[in-house]
Amino acid sequence: MNWDDPTDETTAAPGAADERLVGAVADGEDQAVEAALRPKDLGEFIGQEKVREQLDLVLRAARARGATADHVLLSGAPGLGKTTLSMIIAAEMGAPIRITSGPAIQHAGDLAAILSSLQEGEVLFLDEIHRMSRPAEEMLYMAMEDFRVDVIVGKGPGATAIPLELPPFTLVGATTRAGLLPPPLRDRFGFTAHMEFYEPAELQRVIHRSASLLDVEIDTDGAAEIAGRSRGTPRIANRLLRRVRDYAQVKADGVIDREIAGAALGVYEVDSRGLDRLDRAVLEALLKLFGGGPVGLSTLAVAVGEERETVEEVAEPFLVREGLLARTPRGRVATPAAWSHLGLTPPGQGTRSGQQDLFGT
Numbered sequence: 001m002n003w004d005d006p007t008d009e010t011t012a013a014p015g016a017a018d019e020r021l022v023g024a025v026a027d028g029e030d031q032a033v034e035a036a037l038r039p040k041d042l043g044e045f046i047g048q049e050k051v052r053e054q055l056d057l058v059l060r061a062a063r064a065r066g067a068t069a070d071h072v073l074l075s076g077a078p079g080l081g082k083t084t085l086s087m088i089i090a091a092e093m094g095a096p097i098r099i100t101s102g103p104a105i106q107h108a109g110d111l112a113a114i115l116s117s118l119q120e121g122e123v124l125f126l127d128e129i130h131r132m133s134r135p136a137e138e139m140l141y142m143a144m145e146d147f148r149v150d151v152i153v154g155k156g157p158g159a160t161a162i163p164l165e166l167p168p169f170t171l172v173g174a175t176t177r178a179g180l181l182p183p184p185l186r187d188r189f190g191f192t193a194h195m196e197f198y199e200p201a202e203l204q205r206v207i208h209r210s211a212s213l214l215d216v217e218i219d220t221d222g223a224a225e226i227a228g229r230s231r232g233t234p235r236i237a238n239r240l241l242r243r244v245r246d247y248a249q250v251k252a253d254g255v256i257d258r259e260i261a262g263a264a265l266g267v268y269e270v271d272s273r274g275l276d277r278l279d280r281a282v283l284e285a286l287l288k289l290f291g292g293g294p295v296g297l298s299t300l301a302v303a304v305g306e307e308r309e310t311v312e313e314v315a316e317p318f319l320v321r322e323g324l325l326a327r328t329p330r331g332r333v334a335t336p337a338a339w340s341h342l343g344l345t346p347p348g349q350g351t352r353s354g355q356q357d358l359f360g361t
């Protein structure tokens, strides 16, 4: 976990991030419906304009040369569309795709088995590439550069390396942490793209598109309301849309407008900026109990009745990214935006501070 990286929500306390409605990591229900919602080509892929434009050039040029596309590295937080883009790359190249992940490749032999069964031009999508084992990573260097691997047969002094030719393929590596990749691996990608969080207007388009695929009626304001609470992440936008759809079906006529979206997400405790119960508890403790800080992480965790790791890894990254909380050498500090988001006045700036509120003075 990189404490200073507010986008690093990937190594959060086990289960904690996944169970949240606003967690960016896919849960079982997401996996079941995401296939139906994935854009199928670059034209359908919303936002990430620069990445799309550059990738379009890379793929067109490869097609014009009749060659396999260069290896592609996609970095960015979970749920921003890395898997989707890798499938689009394969579709645009008219190639099959094989999907695996770093943690699934623990031995070089696992990788050799996959590589040796690839077809010519196939796209190999390697999610969480930064979590691959060292020996597999070293085998990948040669495979990417020379389309060849040395398979070691036997052990000790009798071990022999048998060279194995591979068909040309395109590796699409995905990582939440490009900085963690060793430079020799990073350098072997011909094209590297960093995926940014989405603007609310882009998420609004994602929501309209998904609503139409799910046969849900939603108006512009309803989509805007959900988009504003989706933490810049299409996966979260799609998940919130499904919960709001349930609410609209049960409590109204099935049509989603701003009022219905706001009421539904109120039930699920996702506030107007996308903070959930845990995020708000952390902020409230920081403001009301500690006057906005600085306060140590352990003290803050005790105050909200959570594990230190949960506060640090599950709640804080988004609060930092939103500019609501700062991690300083002296401890956690609330920003002016945190006070205004919770409708409180910082101490010394008015009649009602968080501290005064708490003690009713």
Ligand SMILES: Nc1ncnc2c1ncn2[C@@H]1O[C@H](COP(=O)(O)OP(=O)(O)OP(=O)(O)O)[C@@H](O)[C@H]1O
Residues within 6 Å of the ligand: 024, 025, 026, 033, 034, 035, 037, 038, 039, 044, 045, 046, 047, 048, 077, 078, 079, 080, 081, 082, 083, 084, 085, 127, 206, 234, 235, 238
């Ligand atoms: N640009 C986009 N336009 C429309 N929908 C998108 C876009 N990006 C992502 N999505 C939707 O969000 C969902 C999650 O995307 P995807 O699985 O590609 O994310 P990811 O970055 O690979 O996540 P992870 O790192 O957790 O594997 C998909 O179902 C897809 O429908």
